[in-house]
Amino acid sequence: MFRKCLIFGGISAAFIAVATLSVYLYTRPIEIPKSFTEARGRGADIASAINDFSDQARISLDEIVKSDREGDYTKALDLTIIEIKRTREAKDKAIELLGELQEMASALGEIKAEGPQSIGMQAVSTEVGLVSKLIEYNTDLDNLLNNMRMKFASYQPETFDKETEAITKRMNDIALDINGSSRKYQSLMKEFDERTEAKKIF
Helix, strand or coil: CCCCCCCCCCCCCCCCCCCCCCCCEECCCCCCCHHHHHHHHHHHHHHHHHHHHHHHHHHHHHHHHHHHHCCCHHHHHHHHHHHHHHHHHHHHHHHHHHHHHHHHHHHHCCCCCHHHHHHHHHHHHHHHHHHHHHHHHHHHHHHHHHHHHHHHCCCCHHHHHHHHHHHHHHHHHHHHHHHHHHHHHHHHHHHHHHHCCCCEEC
């Protein structure tokens, strides 16, 4: 139910038509700014950390739901409080990722080849939209956990179930958008990498 995918992928290269006799030549690779490569690497590390948060959140939510069903509200409350703190840390990581994406977008301006530059900008723009959705998702997760926290501390826990269902539905819708954007970003970055690497020609 809670799925997040921040995938950093690769992309494509242009051919230069040159006629030669029985000699292999190589196209000159498009130079990628060092700042772009470094920001992309840092972004990948942050994305990996966010995925780890997501995996742990899924496990924790399963444990919270299990404790809820068993009527062990004390345990469920303790787990919820811990997860609220972790979710806010994940939100901070998403904001860090936005900073790296901004650095990537700035560095793309140094690439003179219009095709790769345009594709790179599309990829970064897609990922910025994804991270914005991720922040929205984490905000809803924080709201969900707080709603559950109040439920487990209440004398009428059932009164919080309707809000829990509404937030969960919204989160599932956002997760679908995130996964779609992730696939698009991966495809665009694959094309970008292919367009900016050296190609052997005749």
